[in-house]
Amino acid sequence: MNKKRQIETEQDLVDALEEFAYDVGEDETLNDVDEELKTLGYDPHAVKIRYQELASQAIASSPLDWRNRAGNEIAKAREKLGLMSNPELRALDKPSLVESIRQTLKRLGYSDPSLVPAQYRNFEQATESDLASLLQHLEYLLSSSNHKEE
Amino acid sequence: MKENFANERGDTNLNASPLPQLRSQDWGNISKRLLLYAIKRAQRYGWIDSETKIFAGGDFTVDDIVQEVVMKTLSGEWNWDSSKYPLFTWLKHRINSVMDHWINSKFRKHEIPFADEDLNEEAGEKSNSIAIEDAEDLYATEPEVELLHGESRQNASITVKLLFESITGDLELEALVDYVMNTGETRPRFVAKSLGTTVENVNNRKKRLYRHLQGLKTKNERLSNEQEAPNRN
Numbered sequence: 001m002n003k004k005r006q007i008e009t010e011q012d013l014v015d016a017l018e019e020f021a022y023d024v025g026e027d028e029t030l031n032d033v034d035e036e037l038k039t040l041g042y043d044p045h046a047v048k049i050r051y052q053e054l055a056s057q058a059i060a061s062s063p064l065d066w067r068n069r070a071g072n073e074i075a076k077a078r079e080k081l082g083l084m085s086n087p088e089l090r091a092l093d094k095p096s097l098v099e100s101i102r103q104t105l106k107r108l109g110y111s112d113p114s115l116v117p118a119q120y121r122n123f124e125q126a127t128e129s130d131l132a133s134l135l136q137h138l139e140y141l142l143s144s145s146n147h148k149e150e
Numbered sequence: 151m152k153e154n155f156a157n158e159r160g161d162t163n164l165n166a167s168p169l170p171q172l173r174s175q176d177w178g179n180i181s182k183r184l185l186l187y188a189i190k191r192a193q194r195y196g197w198i199d200s201e202t203k204i205f206a207g208g209d210f211t212v213d214d215i216v217q218e219v220v221m222k223t224l225s226g227e228w229n230w231d232s233s234k235y236p237l238f239t240w241l242k243h244r245i246n247s248v249m250d251h252w253i254n255s256k257f258r259k260h261e262i263p264f265a266d267e268d269l270n271e272e273a274g275e276k277s278n279s280i281a282i283e284d285a286e287d288l289y290a291t292e293p294e295v296e297l298l299h300g301e302s303r304q305n306a307s308i309t310v311k312l313l314f315e316s317i318t319g320d321l322e323l324e325a326l327v328d329y330v331m332n333t334g335e336t337r338p339r340f341v342a343k344s345l346g347t348t349v350e351n352v353n354n355r356k357k358r359l360y361r362h363l364q365g366l367k368t369k370n371e372r373l374s375n376e377q378e379a380p381n382r383n
Contacts, residue, residue, distance in 0.1 A: 020336035024187035051181030058224035
């Protein structure tokens with residue numbers, strides 16, 4: 001971080017000399033850097049390996065990578081869906097599940113195109129497990145649409 | 151913070167992600183240089199224990215600071231703009247910011263009353279700032295840090311006298327100090343050109359000068375510790 005400065009006092013001279021002497025530039029050889037680190041009690045090879053690993057991990061999970069940002073969104077959605085897993089749904093009988101699904105669809109307003117396949121599903125032929133799973137997903141959609149409205 | 155990075159294909163777009171460039175760097179070697187820079191900077195101001203590399207009165211090491219800078223750069227929390235600064239110069243600036251901020255927080259809590267303004271907050275904002283408007287800002291030092299630096303500046307004339315005594319006989323160093331005294335120029339390539347030598351030779355002189363200055367600091371520390379010891383008893 002060297003720069004040219006006016007030297008008018010002894011303090012200016014000390015500052016300039018220190019700024020020069022204590023700086024580390026890219027023009028210094030790696031051998032020199034290693035030697036100085038050794039003098040200071042570091043193992044340069046160990047430092048290098050440690051920071052390479054640190055950087056690799058940081059790059060692999062960096063939000064600068066759009067894949068990681070997308071992955072984070074998916075993970076959040078999955079976590080939210082998991083949190084909404086309601087064991088009571090599994091205990092409902094088939095008519096109650098169908099009724100709950102119809103109520104949830106009504107609350108969703110039937111306007112969301114992503115819901116169309118669900119509306120046309122034949123509830124009577126579905127198993128209770130499928131219905132419970134469908135209800136869970138609809139409740140997740142309802143919760144997400146409420147968030148958007150907020 | 152810029153969120154809308156365009157893509158990773160290296161498009162010359164103002165919003166392009168710095169990730170491809172960051173990914174292509176040799177972080178092992180960059181970090182070694184950065185660590186050495188951070189240690190020397192802390193030594194310059196007498197902020198670290200030479201054995202443990204722990205900051206005086208603190209519970210953090212130079213390594214902690216370098217790690218924070220590397221991690222925040224690679225995560226994009228601090229956005230390096232390659233069109234403005236070379237990466238290593240920018241990383242050194244971040245080291246300065248983090249180090250000054252941590253030192254301020256520590257000293258503010260324990261020693262120096264900065265009652266008039268919330269310097270902690272100000273320092274924090276600076277540390278997180280994305281755009282650095284011009285080159286001067288890159289080297290700017292916060293006023294409270296200047297205060298701390300001032301503690302090491304009390305004996306400039308003694309330092310100059312002892313340094314001149316210390317380097318007498320090393321003609322290359324004498325020429326270097328003389329040149330800096332007369333021109334104020336310390337950029338290695340300019341110094342090398344003016345002294346009719348190579349940058350490598352200037353860097354060798356720089357290392358020798360560092361050892362002389364560091365020797366004086368260690369000697370001063372020892373003397374002041376010896377002076378303080380009878381007072382404590």
